[in-house]
Amino acid sequence: MRQGHQTWVFPSRPVILSTAAIGGPFEAKGPLGEDFDITHGDLMLGQDSWEKAEKVLLEEACDKALEKAGLQKEQVHFLLAGDLMNQIITSSFSARTLGIPYIGLFGACSTAMESLALGALLVDSQSADYVLAATGSHNGAAEKQYRYPTEYGSQKPPTAQWTVTGAGAAVVGNKGSGLRVHAATIGRIVDMGLSDPFNMGAAMAPAALSTIETHFRDMRLPHDHYDLVVTGDLGKVGHQILSELLPKHNVDIPLDRYIDCGKLIYGDNPTVWSGGSGCGCVATVTYGHLLRRMREGEWKRILVVATGALLSPISYQQGESIPCIAHAVAIEAEHPEEG
């Protein structure tokens, strides 16, 4: 059900029956290493290409989420998935393996919440009993496609981010117990004219601001409603920029309750410059770390704002700036007194 211009409120509060997070070797050694369901010591995952390794990550995330939900893939009505690869081959080939009816999405790093938002809508509107929302990325595959050959060893500025090797998936259903999806806000493109692909945090921060502002306005909520507002993946640079933009635009989210997935995943490791990025960043941090802490009672309600930089190497080479977007999903712990 629509509320305001671009927000959906889900009266049935679809249930997140399970989530799974898979991580690569570098992610496993980071501060959130314990939060992954599976981690890999081999960046190739035993495959002969990075693209095939990325597919294994996504398939493992889907399989693990299904296993944790106690569901067979035949019981899941739709898979909603997307990734950074050209023609989202990671998702489409995983959809082939799974055999689940498939809705392909592209929102770059915002795909994690684009898929969760649409999946919750399908469940809420009784268009599906169970859906699987999934996304992932692989550092090697992303570097090869978007940037220079890694063998070239090109240096990067401190505003650059490190694409996460990892994947996350969530099973959403119309019954059962678990965290619940309360609402979702679909973003619009915000493009402030920035064109530096090594500073995507700065490019994406205004898109996150737009969606956060819209969410609170559409929902008519006080700015301190959520225990945590999480962006992903602005990194240190984008987190700082958004921390300054929010009060300037009178969005008075307590700044000690505002965190970013790109800052969290690698902690203070200076080798990743501004922090993590990629579809796997917000997916693994949300599905592995944040929702686990919510289940443990640390937070009651959070707003996850996944940002995406919708550029391509061609659009950059042709002198275009970076169109950015952010999609937000509100997740709340089940209240026994309401259940």
Added chain:
Amino acid sequence: MRQGHQTWVFPSRPVILSTAAIGGPFEAKGPLGEDFDITHGDLMLGQDSWEKAEKVLLEEACDKALEKAGLQKEQVHFLLAGDLMNQIITSSFSARTLGIPYIGLFGACSTAMESLALGALLVDSQSADYVLAATGSHNGAAEKQYRYPTEYGSQKPPTAQWTVTGAGAAVVGNKGSGLRVHAATIGRIVDMGLSDPFNMGAAMAPAALSTIETHFRDMRLPHDHYDLVVTGDLGKVGHQILSELLPKHNVDIPLDRYIDCGKLIYGDNPTVWSGGSGCGCVATVTYGHLLRRMREGEWKRILVVATGALLSPISYQQGESIPCIAHAVAIEAEHPEEG
């Protein structure tokens, strides 16, 4: 509302308030030339790259559809769009121009019906009052990205298809008069192991069969229910294959009521080998030609089955076969006695 495993039936029957089709110079000279709202004599559309020309096609389709619906873009709640370009830049840059909250999709040539199906679901579930579903392609942009440089003049086998230069858009709303979206079936990946990107009709035909079979089973409809079953874009080769597969699988659609968008758009022109393809093929043929004829009373109900070959140049180079999908949407003329 879900019916069967993978079909949505829309009780409110969302209204297709308007459609628009834009064509390139070659398409304008074809047998459906008169059905386009706008045609261009210049393949570059006055732009300095094919990618930018493709964006103009999509933006024109969206603008024209909005104009014909008598709506301002501010009244449209969501744009659902996708295309063949890496990272669907055509759609994302058009979403920037339009400023409408944006749901990015990827289903290759199936995107036309993926976007219409999801758009109708948003309207039916009261998650939107008006949506815009749009997709397009450009021959030059697709050749450059998927195949050889056109200057190379490489020859193609007779099973190859010609990517359509064109775009189509539809405005769907919860009130007003027009054709109505009755139901939609979301496909699953079908991959018969074919890997020849110059014979995508053969690769995609089994995916179309799967979705058509599922649609009739989920809907419990007799096989002669529709006045027309339309695939897009199997071309002559794929149309012939599916015409043989359907009776073999006891799907007794009268074969004189089965046509293909890839066959229609260029007629018998032998220079396009097996026929048209690309996101713009099914979009322009459906939104320009077929729905126009429905409005004129030629057909009362049609099923449009948009097929997509979800390969990428990388997946092909790495020896993978072609995962295919088809999404179907049932469109019916308004019956005054029911209205």
